[in-house]
Amino acid sequence: MSSPTVPGPPIPGGSGGGSGPGAGARTGVPAGSANPWRPPVGPSTPAWITATAARVPATPRLRVLGAAVGAGLFSAVLMAHGLGVNLLLFALAAAVPAALAARAGGRRVRPWTVTWVLAALVLAAVPALTDAGWPVFLAVTVALGVASLALHGGTRWAGVLLGPLGVWAHFLPSLFWAAGSARGRSYPAKAKVLPVLKAVLVAAVLLVVFGALFASADAAVADLLDGLTPSVDLSDLPARVVFFWGGLVVALGAAHTAAAPRRWDRLPVRPGRTRTRLEWAVPMVALNLLFGAFVAIQAVVFFGGYEAVMSKPGLVPAEYARQGFWQLLWVTVLTLVVVALAQHWAPRRTAGDRLLTKSLVGLLCALTVVVVATAYYRMQRYVGAFGLTRLRISVTAVELWLGVVLLLVLVGVVFGARRWLPRAVVLSAVVGVAVFGLIRPDAMIAEQNVARSEDGYSIDIGYLGGLSADAVPALDRLEGDLRSCALGRISESLADRDRSWYSTSLAEARAADILRGRPVGQDWPSACARSVLGTTSR
Structure with missing residues:
Protein backbone atom coordinates (compact mmCIF):
# COMPACT_ATOMS: atom_id res chain seq x y z
CA MET A 1 0.00 0.00 0.00
CA SER A 2 1.07 3.56 -0.41
CA SER A 3 0.73 6.33 2.07
CA PRO A 4 -0.19 10.02 1.83
CA THR A 5 2.63 12.37 1.00
CA VAL A 6 4.19 14.03 4.02
CA PRO A 7 7.05 16.48 4.36
CA GLY A 8 10.37 14.72 4.24
CA PRO A 9 13.48 14.18 2.21
CA PRO A 10 13.06 12.99 -1.38
CA ILE A 11 13.32 9.28 -2.11
CA PRO A 12 16.11 8.47 -4.54
CA GLY A 13 14.97 6.40 -7.47
CA GLY A 14 11.25 6.84 -6.74
CA SER A 15 9.01 5.61 -3.97
CA GLY A 16 6.42 2.95 -3.46
CA GLY A 17 4.32 5.53 -1.65
CA GLY A 18 1.71 7.81 -3.07
CA SER A 19 -0.71 10.44 -2.00
CA GLY A 20 -4.44 10.26 -1.70
CA PRO A 21 -6.86 13.12 -2.06
CA GLY A 22 -7.59 14.82 1.18
CA ALA A 23 -5.03 12.75 3.03
CA GLY A 24 -4.02 15.57 5.31
CA ALA A 25 -7.59 16.18 6.36
CA ARG A 26 -8.08 12.55 7.30
CA THR A 27 -5.36 12.22 9.86
CA GLY A 28 -7.69 13.21 12.66
CA VAL A 29 -4.78 14.97 14.43
CA PRO A 30 -4.37 18.74 14.69
CA ALA A 31 -1.46 20.20 12.79
CA GLY A 32 1.73 20.20 14.81
CA SER A 33 0.54 17.52 17.22
CA ALA A 34 3.17 15.13 18.50
CA ASN A 35 2.86 11.42 18.13
CA PRO A 36 2.65 10.05 21.71
CA TRP A 37 3.65 6.55 20.57
CA ARG A 38 7.10 7.36 19.15
CA PRO A 39 10.22 9.03 20.57
CA PRO A 40 10.32 12.82 20.18
CA VAL A 41 12.29 14.10 17.22
CA GLY A 42 14.86 16.71 18.10
CA PRO A 43 18.27 18.01 17.05
CA SER A 44 20.01 14.99 18.61
CA THR A 45 17.71 12.44 16.95
CA PRO A 46 19.59 10.13 14.54
CA ALA A 47 19.10 11.04 10.90
CA TRP A 48 17.60 7.70 9.99
CA ILE A 49 14.80 8.10 12.55
CA THR A 50 13.98 11.59 11.30
CA ALA A 51 14.07 10.54 7.67
CA THR A 52 11.88 7.45 8.07
CA ALA A 53 9.48 8.80 10.71
CA ALA A 54 5.82 7.96 10.19
CA ARG A 55 3.09 10.53 10.34
CA VAL A 56 0.77 10.64 13.36
CA PRO A 57 -1.85 7.91 12.82
CA ALA A 58 -5.45 8.96 12.47
CA THR A 59 -7.75 8.07 15.36
CA PRO A 60 -9.15 4.64 14.48
CA ARG A 61 -12.81 4.59 13.63
CA LEU A 62 -15.23 2.37 15.47
CA ARG A 63 -15.47 -0.09 12.59
CA VAL A 64 -11.68 -0.55 12.65
CA LEU A 65 -11.80 -1.44 16.34
CA GLY A 66 -14.81 -3.69 15.79
CA ALA A 67 -13.08 -5.55 12.95
CA ALA A 68 -9.98 -6.03 15.13
CA VAL A 69 -12.07 -7.41 17.99
CA GLY A 70 -13.80 -9.70 15.51
CA ALA A 71 -10.42 -10.99 14.34
CA GLY A 72 -9.47 -11.62 17.97
CA LEU A 73 -12.68 -13.59 18.58
CA PHE A 74 -12.06 -15.51 15.39
CA SER A 75 -8.60 -16.40 16.64
CA ALA A 76 -9.94 -17.49 20.03
CA VAL A 77 -12.53 -19.79 18.46
CA LEU A 78 -10.54 -21.34 15.62
CA MET A 79 -6.80 -21.08 16.33
CA ALA A 80 -6.38 -22.92 19.64
CA HIS A 81 -6.01 -26.48 18.33
CA GLY A 82 -3.49 -26.39 15.52
CA LEU A 83 -3.10 -24.91 12.06
CA GLY A 84 -5.04 -25.63 8.91
CA VAL A 85 -7.34 -23.55 6.78
CA ASN A 86 -8.05 -21.51 9.93
CA LEU A 87 -4.80 -19.60 9.44
CA LEU A 88 -5.90 -18.45 6.00
CA LEU A 89 -9.30 -17.45 7.36
CA PHE A 90 -7.69 -15.52 10.21
CA ALA A 91 -5.37 -13.77 7.76
CA LEU A 92 -8.41 -12.59 5.82
CA ALA A 93 -10.11 -11.45 9.04
CA ALA A 94 -7.00 -9.55 10.22
CA ALA A 95 -6.73 -7.86 6.82
CA VAL A 96 -10.12 -6.18 7.24
CA PRO A 97 -9.13 -3.64 9.94
CA ALA A 98 -5.88 -2.94 8.07
CA ALA A 99 -7.81 -2.21 4.87
CA LEU A 100 -10.26 0.02 6.72
CA ALA A 101 -7.43 1.95 8.43
CA ALA A 102 -5.56 2.37 5.14
CA ARG A 103 -8.67 3.65 3.41
CA ALA A 104 -9.39 6.09 6.23
CA GLY A 105 -5.81 7.36 5.94
CA GLY A 106 -6.15 8.06 2.23
CA ARG A 107 -3.76 5.35 1.06
CA ARG A 108 -4.18 3.90 -2.40
CA VAL A 109 -3.77 0.31 -3.54
CA ARG A 110 -0.80 -0.26 -5.85
CA PRO A 111 -0.08 -3.31 -8.07
CA TRP A 112 2.81 -4.37 -5.84
CA THR A 113 0.53 -4.10 -2.81
CA VAL A 114 -1.84 -6.60 -4.42
CA THR A 115 1.11 -8.83 -5.27
CA TRP A 116 2.38 -8.90 -1.69
CA VAL A 117 -1.11 -9.49 -0.27
CA LEU A 118 -1.77 -12.42 -2.62
CA ALA A 119 1.65 -13.88 -1.81
CA ALA A 120 0.94 -13.65 1.93
CA LEU A 121 -2.41 -15.41 1.47
CA VAL A 122 -0.80 -18.21 -0.55
CA LEU A 123 1.77 -18.70 2.21
CA ALA A 124 -1.01 -18.71 4.81
CA ALA A 125 -2.66 -21.55 2.87
CA VAL A 126 0.38 -23.84 3.23
CA PRO A 127 -0.71 -25.27 6.65
CA ALA A 128 -4.00 -26.33 5.07
CA LEU A 129 -2.14 -28.62 2.67
CA THR A 130 0.88 -30.01 4.51
CA ASP A 131 1.37 -31.55 7.94
CA ALA A 132 5.15 -31.03 8.12
CA GLY A 133 6.07 -28.48 10.77
CA TRP A 134 9.27 -27.16 9.21
CA PRO A 135 7.87 -25.84 5.89
CA VAL A 136 4.79 -24.60 7.76
CA PHE A 137 6.93 -22.57 10.18
CA LEU A 138 8.90 -21.11 7.28
CA ALA A 139 5.74 -20.26 5.34
CA VAL A 140 4.00 -18.62 8.32
CA THR A 141 7.09 -16.57 9.20
CA VAL A 142 7.53 -15.34 5.64
CA ALA A 143 3.78 -14.67 5.34
CA LEU A 144 3.95 -12.28 8.29
CA GLY A 145 6.95 -10.52 6.73
CA VAL A 146 5.27 -10.21 3.34
CA ALA A 147 2.10 -8.85 4.95
CA SER A 148 4.24 -6.26 6.76
CA LEU A 149 5.87 -5.33 3.45
CA ALA A 150 2.44 -4.93 1.86
CA LEU A 151 1.46 -2.53 4.67
CA HIS A 152 4.67 -0.50 4.40
CA GLY A 153 5.36 -0.52 0.67
CA GLY A 154 8.84 0.04 -0.66
CA THR A 155 10.92 0.12 -3.82
CA ARG A 156 14.51 0.57 -2.66
CA TRP A 157 16.62 -2.08 -0.94
CA ALA A 158 16.09 -0.42 2.44
CA GLY A 159 12.33 -0.50 1.98
CA VAL A 160 11.96 -4.10 0.83
CA LEU A 161 14.43 -5.48 3.38
CA LEU A 162 13.26 -3.55 6.45
CA GLY A 163 9.58 -3.38 5.55
CA PRO A 164 8.99 -7.07 6.43
CA LEU A 165 10.26 -6.39 9.96
CA GLY A 166 8.49 -3.09 10.54
CA VAL A 167 5.15 -4.45 11.76
CA TRP A 168 6.72 -5.69 15.02
CA ALA A 169 7.24 -2.09 16.14
CA HIS A 170 3.50 -1.41 15.77
CA PHE A 171 2.04 -4.14 17.97
CA LEU A 172 2.47 -2.42 21.36
CA PRO A 173 1.64 1.14 20.19
CA SER A 174 -1.50 -0.18 18.51
CA LEU A 175 -2.96 -1.17 21.89
CA PHE A 176 -2.60 2.37 23.26
CA TRP A 177 -3.85 3.71 19.94
CA ALA A 178 -7.03 1.64 20.19
CA ALA A 179 -7.50 2.20 23.94
CA GLY A 180 -7.21 5.97 23.55
CA SER A 181 -9.81 5.91 20.81
CA ALA A 182 -12.21 3.73 22.81
CA ARG A 183 -11.96 5.96 25.90
CA GLY A 184 -12.58 9.15 23.98
CA ARG A 185 -15.72 8.02 22.19
CA SER A 186 -19.30 8.86 23.12
CA TYR A 187 -21.57 5.87 22.56
CA PRO A 188 -25.35 6.02 22.14
CA ALA A 189 -27.15 5.59 25.48
CA LYS A 190 -23.76 5.09 27.13
CA ALA A 191 -25.07 6.18 30.54
CA LYS A 192 -27.84 3.54 30.41
CA VAL A 193 -26.07 0.63 28.70
CA LEU A 194 -22.79 0.65 30.63
CA PRO A 195 -24.35 0.08 34.09
CA VAL A 196 -26.41 -2.82 32.69
CA LEU A 197 -23.32 -4.44 31.20
CA LYS A 198 -21.44 -4.08 34.46
CA ALA A 199 -24.33 -5.59 36.43
CA VAL A 200 -24.62 -8.55 34.04
CA LEU A 201 -20.87 -9.17 34.23
CA VAL A 202 -20.86 -9.12 38.06
CA ALA A 203 -23.89 -11.42 38.19
CA ALA A 204 -22.26 -13.86 35.78
CA VAL A 205 -19.09 -14.00 37.87
CA LEU A 206 -21.06 -14.60 41.08
CA LEU A 207 -23.17 -17.33 39.49
CA VAL A 208 -20.13 -19.14 38.12
CA VAL A 209 -18.20 -19.02 41.40
CA PHE A 210 -21.02 -20.01 43.76
CA GLY A 211 -22.60 -22.39 41.29
CA ALA A 212 -19.33 -24.28 41.02
CA LEU A 213 -19.05 -24.48 44.81
CA PHE A 214 -22.65 -25.77 45.21
CA ALA A 215 -22.14 -28.28 42.41
CA SER A 216 -19.03 -29.68 44.07
CA ALA A 217 -20.88 -29.89 47.40
CA ASP A 218 -23.98 -31.78 46.21
CA ALA A 219 -24.31 -34.29 43.35
CA ALA A 220 -28.00 -33.45 42.76
CA VAL A 221 -27.19 -29.78 42.32
CA ALA A 222 -24.35 -30.73 39.99
CA ASP A 223 -26.73 -32.80 37.82
CA LEU A 224 -29.28 -29.98 37.74
CA LEU A 225 -26.72 -27.35 36.77
CA ASP A 226 -25.21 -29.69 34.20
CA GLY A 227 -28.57 -30.01 32.50
CA LEU A 228 -29.28 -26.29 32.56
CA THR A 229 -25.92 -25.01 31.33
CA PRO A 230 -24.45 -25.57 27.85
CA SER A 231 -21.53 -27.94 27.49
CA VAL A 232 -18.37 -25.83 27.54
CA ASP A 233 -14.85 -27.17 27.99
CA LEU A 234 -13.42 -24.64 30.42
CA SER A 235 -10.00 -26.30 30.26
CA ASP A 236 -9.53 -24.55 26.92
CA LEU A 237 -10.45 -21.14 28.30
CA PRO A 238 -6.90 -19.95 29.17
CA ALA A 239 -5.63 -20.92 25.72
CA ARG A 240 -8.57 -19.22 24.02
CA VAL A 241 -7.97 -16.03 26.01
CA VAL A 242 -4.35 -16.04 24.89
CA PHE A 243 -5.34 -16.58 21.27
CA PHE A 244 -7.95 -13.81 21.50
CA TRP A 245 -5.38 -11.29 22.67
CA GLY A 246 -2.84 -12.57 20.17
CA GLY A 247 -5.31 -12.20 17.30
CA LEU A 248 -6.41 -8.79 18.55
CA VAL A 249 -2.82 -7.52 18.76
CA VAL A 250 -1.99 -8.80 15.27
CA ALA A 251 -5.11 -7.19 13.79
CA LEU A 252 -4.55 -3.87 15.60
CA GLY A 253 -0.86 -3.91 14.69
CA ALA A 254 -1.73 -4.39 11.03
CA ALA A 255 -4.26 -1.53 11.21
CA HIS A 256 -1.78 0.76 12.98
CA THR A 257 0.87 -0.03 10.36
CA ALA A 258 -1.57 0.67 7.54
CA ALA A 259 -2.51 3.98 9.16
CA ALA A 260 1.05 5.19 9.81
CA PRO A 261 3.87 3.08 8.35
CA ARG A 262 7.47 4.04 8.84
CA ARG A 263 8.98 5.24 5.53
CA TRP A 264 11.90 2.84 5.23
CA ASP A 265 12.45 3.90 1.63
CA ARG A 266 13.67 7.22 2.99
CA LEU A 267 16.48 5.64 4.97
CA PRO A 268 19.57 7.65 4.01
CA VAL A 269 22.18 5.50 2.30
CA ARG A 270 25.45 7.10 1.33
CA PRO A 271 26.66 6.25 -2.18
CA GLY A 272 29.93 4.38 -2.33
CA ARG A 273 33.12 6.21 -3.19
CA THR A 274 33.82 5.41 -6.81
CA ARG A 275 37.16 3.77 -7.57
CA THR A 276 39.43 4.23 -10.52
CA ARG A 440 5.25 -31.01 0.57
CA PRO A 441 8.95 -31.93 0.90
CA ASP A 442 8.33 -34.79 3.35
CA ALA A 443 6.17 -36.47 0.71
CA MET A 444 8.95 -36.04 -1.87
CA ILE A 445 11.53 -37.48 0.53
CA ALA A 446 9.39 -40.54 1.25
CA GLU A 447 8.51 -41.06 -2.41
CA GLN A 448 12.13 -40.91 -3.57
CA ASN A 449 13.41 -43.26 -0.87
CA VAL A 450 10.61 -45.79 -1.35
CA ALA A 451 11.23 -45.76 -5.11
CA ARG A 452 14.92 -46.44 -4.47
CA SER A 453 14.04 -49.37 -2.18
CA GLU A 454 11.84 -50.82 -4.92
CA ASP A 455 14.88 -50.68 -7.21
CA GLY A 456 16.92 -52.70 -4.73
CA TYR A 457 18.65 -49.95 -2.74
CA SER A 458 18.79 -49.95 1.06
CA ILE A 459 16.30 -47.81 2.96
CA ASP A 460 16.64 -46.02 6.27
CA ILE A 461 13.33 -46.84 7.94
CA GLY A 462 14.33 -45.13 11.18
CA TYR A 463 14.73 -41.82 9.37
CA LEU A 464 11.59 -42.14 7.27
CA GLY A 465 9.53 -43.02 10.35
CA GLY A 466 10.28 -39.57 11.74
CA LEU A 467 8.67 -37.74 8.85
CA SER A 468 5.24 -36.10 9.00
CA ALA A 469 1.87 -37.39 7.81
CA ASP A 470 2.75 -36.10 4.32
CA ALA A 471 4.90 -39.21 3.88
CA VAL A 472 2.13 -41.75 4.62
CA PRO A 473 0.92 -42.34 0.99
CA ALA A 474 4.45 -43.27 -0.13
CA LEU A 475 5.35 -45.26 3.01
CA ASP A 476 2.10 -47.20 2.67
CA ARG A 477 3.61 -48.93 -0.37
CA LEU A 478 6.11 -50.74 1.85
CA GLU A 479 5.33 -54.26 2.99
CA GLY A 480 5.42 -56.15 6.27
CA ASP A 481 7.70 -55.02 9.04
CA LEU A 482 9.11 -52.18 6.96
CA ARG A 483 5.65 -50.61 6.63
CA SER A 484 4.80 -51.10 10.30
CA CYS A 485 8.08 -49.57 11.42
CA ALA A 486 7.85 -46.62 9.01
CA LEU A 487 4.26 -45.77 9.93
CA GLY A 488 4.25 -46.61 13.64
CA ARG A 489 5.18 -43.22 15.07
CA ILE A 490 3.06 -41.36 12.52
CA SER A 491 0.05 -43.56 13.36
CA GLU A 492 0.41 -42.91 17.09
CA SER A 493 0.79 -39.18 16.47
CA LEU A 494 -2.40 -39.05 14.41
CA ALA A 495 -4.29 -41.12 16.98
CA ASP A 496 -3.47 -38.55 19.68
CA ARG A 497 -4.94 -35.70 17.64
CA ASP A 498 -8.59 -34.68 17.90
CA ARG A 499 -8.91 -31.66 15.69
CA SER A 500 -11.74 -29.92 13.91
CA TRP A 501 -11.84 -29.68 10.13
CA TYR A 502 -10.49 -26.12 10.14
CA SER A 503 -7.32 -27.09 12.06
CA THR A 504 -6.55 -30.25 10.08
CA SER A 505 -4.43 -30.27 6.93
CA LEU A 506 -5.41 -32.19 3.83
CA ALA A 507 -2.26 -34.31 4.19
CA GLU A 508 -3.21 -35.21 7.76
CA ALA A 509 -6.77 -36.15 6.74
CA ARG A 510 -5.53 -38.30 3.87
CA ALA A 511 -3.02 -40.07 6.09
CA ALA A 512 -5.70 -40.79 8.68
CA ASP A 513 -7.92 -42.36 6.00
CA ILE A 514 -5.08 -44.58 4.80
CA LEU A 515 -4.22 -45.75 8.31
CA ARG A 516 -7.85 -46.46 9.12
CA GLY A 517 -8.04 -48.68 6.06
CA ARG A 518 -4.75 -50.47 6.83
CA PRO A 519 -4.04 -49.89 10.53
CA VAL A 520 -0.59 -50.36 12.04
CA GLY A 521 -0.41 -52.88 14.88
CA GLN A 522 0.57 -51.95 18.41
CA ASP A 523 3.72 -54.07 18.10
CA TRP A 524 5.36 -51.80 15.56
CA PRO A 525 8.47 -51.31 17.78
CA SER A 526 9.05 -55.03 17.48
CA ALA A 527 8.70 -54.72 13.72
CA CYS A 528 11.42 -52.07 13.79
CA ALA A 529 13.67 -54.41 15.75
CA ARG A 530 13.12 -57.14 13.17
CA SER A 531 13.65 -54.86 10.22
CA VAL A 532 17.01 -54.58 8.57
CA LEU A 533 17.68 -50.86 8.74
CA GLY A 534 19.47 -49.25 5.84
CA THR A 535 22.80 -47.58 6.23
CA THR A 536 21.89 -44.38 4.45
CA SER A 537 24.12 -41.55 5.62
CA ARG A 538 22.36 -38.37 6.64
Missing part, protein backbone atom coordinates in the same frame (compact mmCIF):
# COMPACT_ATOMS: atom_id res chain seq x y z
CA ARG A 277 39.18 1.78 -13.41
CA LEU A 278 42.46 0.11 -12.51
CA GLU A 279 41.70 -0.12 -8.81
CA TRP A 280 38.27 -1.63 -9.43
CA ALA A 281 38.85 -3.72 -12.55
CA VAL A 282 41.96 -5.69 -11.54
CA PRO A 283 40.27 -7.68 -8.74
CA MET A 284 37.19 -8.24 -10.89
CA VAL A 285 39.22 -9.48 -13.87
CA ALA A 286 41.20 -11.82 -11.61
CA LEU A 287 38.01 -13.23 -10.09
CA ASN A 288 36.45 -13.71 -13.51
CA LEU A 289 39.53 -15.58 -14.71
CA LEU A 290 39.37 -17.89 -11.68
CA PHE A 291 35.67 -18.56 -12.23
CA GLY A 292 36.30 -19.12 -15.94
CA ALA A 293 39.01 -21.69 -15.19
CA PHE A 294 36.68 -23.56 -12.81
CA VAL A 295 33.87 -23.58 -15.38
CA ALA A 296 36.27 -24.86 -18.05
CA ILE A 297 37.39 -27.72 -15.79
CA GLN A 298 33.77 -28.61 -15.04
CA ALA A 299 33.03 -28.68 -18.77
CA VAL A 300 35.92 -31.08 -19.30
CA VAL A 301 34.66 -33.31 -16.48
CA PHE A 302 31.10 -33.27 -17.77
CA PHE A 303 31.79 -33.83 -21.45
CA GLY A 304 34.77 -36.09 -20.80
CA GLY A 305 32.63 -38.51 -18.79
CA TYR A 306 31.69 -38.01 -15.16
CA GLU A 307 31.99 -41.71 -14.39
CA ALA A 308 35.50 -41.88 -15.80
CA VAL A 309 36.65 -39.04 -13.56
CA MET A 310 34.93 -40.52 -10.52
CA SER A 311 36.63 -43.89 -11.02
CA LYS A 312 40.13 -42.48 -10.46
CA PRO A 313 42.07 -44.16 -7.62
CA GLY A 314 41.77 -42.45 -4.25
CA LEU A 315 38.68 -40.43 -5.20
CA VAL A 316 35.52 -41.18 -3.19
CA PRO A 317 32.56 -40.10 -5.36
CA ALA A 318 30.20 -39.52 -2.42
CA GLU A 319 32.65 -37.28 -0.56
CA TYR A 320 33.53 -35.46 -3.78
CA ALA A 321 29.89 -34.66 -4.51
CA ARG A 322 28.89 -33.77 -0.95
CA GLN A 323 31.84 -31.60 0.00
CA GLY A 324 31.94 -29.99 -3.41
CA PHE A 325 28.31 -28.97 -3.09
CA TRP A 326 28.81 -27.12 0.20
CA GLN A 327 31.87 -25.32 -1.10
CA LEU A 328 30.06 -24.25 -4.26
CA LEU A 329 27.10 -23.08 -2.18
CA TRP A 330 29.39 -20.75 -0.26
CA VAL A 331 30.95 -19.61 -3.54
CA THR A 332 27.48 -18.55 -4.71
CA VAL A 333 26.69 -16.66 -1.51
CA LEU A 334 30.04 -14.86 -1.44
CA THR A 335 29.71 -13.97 -5.12
CA LEU A 336 26.47 -12.12 -4.39
CA VAL A 337 28.30 -10.17 -1.69
CA VAL A 338 31.12 -9.36 -4.11
CA VAL A 339 28.63 -8.22 -6.77
CA ALA A 340 26.89 -5.92 -4.28
CA LEU A 341 30.19 -4.34 -3.18
CA ALA A 342 31.41 -4.08 -6.76
CA GLN A 343 28.28 -2.21 -7.76
CA HIS A 344 28.65 0.05 -4.73
CA TRP A 345 32.21 1.08 -5.58
CA ALA A 346 32.12 0.77 -9.37
CA PRO A 347 33.44 3.64 -11.52
CA ARG A 348 30.52 5.38 -13.20
CA ARG A 349 31.79 8.80 -14.35
CA THR A 350 31.80 8.06 -18.07
CA ALA A 351 29.97 5.78 -20.49
CA GLY A 352 33.14 3.67 -20.72
CA ASP A 353 33.15 3.20 -16.94
CA ARG A 354 29.55 2.04 -16.97
CA LEU A 355 30.18 -0.35 -19.86
CA LEU A 356 33.18 -1.84 -18.04
CA THR A 357 31.09 -2.32 -14.89
CA LYS A 358 28.28 -4.03 -16.77
CA SER A 359 30.70 -6.30 -18.62
CA LEU A 360 32.73 -7.55 -15.65
CA VAL A 361 29.85 -7.83 -13.18
CA GLY A 362 27.61 -9.44 -15.78
CA LEU A 363 30.30 -11.96 -16.73
CA LEU A 364 30.85 -12.85 -13.06
CA CYS A 365 27.11 -13.43 -12.60
CA ALA A 366 26.94 -15.60 -15.73
CA LEU A 367 29.90 -17.73 -14.61
CA THR A 368 28.38 -18.10 -11.15
CA VAL A 369 25.15 -19.42 -12.71
CA VAL A 370 27.28 -22.22 -14.15
CA VAL A 371 28.71 -22.82 -10.67
CA VAL A 372 25.14 -23.12 -9.36
CA ALA A 373 24.35 -25.67 -12.06
CA THR A 374 27.47 -27.63 -11.12
CA ALA A 375 26.52 -27.66 -7.44
CA TYR A 376 22.99 -28.77 -8.27
CA TYR A 377 24.29 -31.59 -10.48
CA ARG A 378 26.61 -32.82 -7.74
CA MET A 379 23.82 -32.87 -5.18
CA GLN A 380 21.57 -34.78 -7.57
CA ARG A 381 24.30 -37.41 -7.99
CA TYR A 382 24.68 -37.67 -4.24
CA VAL A 383 20.93 -37.94 -3.65
CA GLY A 384 20.68 -40.61 -6.32
CA ALA A 385 23.27 -42.67 -4.46
CA PHE A 386 22.15 -42.15 -0.86
CA GLY A 387 18.55 -40.89 -0.95
CA LEU A 388 16.80 -37.64 -0.22
CA THR A 389 16.69 -36.06 3.25
CA ARG A 390 15.31 -32.85 4.68
CA LEU A 391 18.75 -31.25 4.77
CA ARG A 392 19.54 -32.19 1.18
CA ILE A 393 16.25 -30.96 -0.24
CA SER A 394 16.52 -27.72 1.78
CA VAL A 395 20.02 -26.79 0.65
CA THR A 396 19.17 -27.74 -2.93
CA ALA A 397 16.20 -25.38 -2.79
CA VAL A 398 18.43 -22.61 -1.43
CA GLU A 399 20.97 -23.19 -4.19
CA LEU A 400 18.26 -23.01 -6.86
CA TRP A 401 16.94 -19.77 -5.36
CA LEU A 402 20.44 -18.28 -5.36
CA GLY A 403 20.66 -19.19 -9.04
CA VAL A 404 17.42 -17.28 -9.68
CA VAL A 405 18.79 -14.29 -7.76
CA LEU A 406 21.94 -14.35 -9.88
CA LEU A 407 19.87 -14.37 -13.07
CA LEU A 408 17.85 -11.41 -11.80
CA VAL A 409 21.02 -9.53 -10.89
CA LEU A 410 22.50 -10.36 -14.30
CA VAL A 411 19.45 -8.94 -16.06
CA GLY A 412 19.47 -5.95 -13.74
CA VAL A 413 23.14 -5.19 -14.37
CA VAL A 414 22.76 -5.43 -18.12
CA PHE A 415 19.48 -3.55 -18.53
CA GLY A 416 19.40 -1.41 -15.38
CA ALA A 417 17.16 -2.22 -12.43
CA ARG A 418 17.05 0.49 -9.81
CA ARG A 419 13.31 0.14 -9.24
CA TRP A 420 12.29 -3.44 -9.90
CA LEU A 421 15.31 -5.49 -8.79
CA PRO A 422 14.87 -5.23 -4.97
CA ARG A 423 11.22 -6.23 -5.14
CA ALA A 424 11.92 -8.95 -7.70
CA VAL A 425 14.57 -10.54 -5.47
CA VAL A 426 12.25 -10.50 -2.45
CA LEU A 427 9.37 -11.84 -4.55
CA SER A 428 11.58 -14.70 -5.79
CA ALA A 429 12.28 -15.67 -2.17
CA VAL A 430 8.59 -15.50 -1.30
CA VAL A 431 7.63 -17.65 -4.30
CA GLY A 432 10.39 -20.11 -3.41
CA VAL A 433 9.12 -20.51 0.16
CA ALA A 434 5.53 -20.93 -1.08
CA VAL A 435 6.50 -23.56 -3.65
CA PHE A 436 8.67 -25.36 -1.09
CA GLY A 437 5.69 -25.68 1.24
CA LEU A 438 3.15 -26.56 -1.44
CA ILE A 439 5.24 -29.40 -2.91
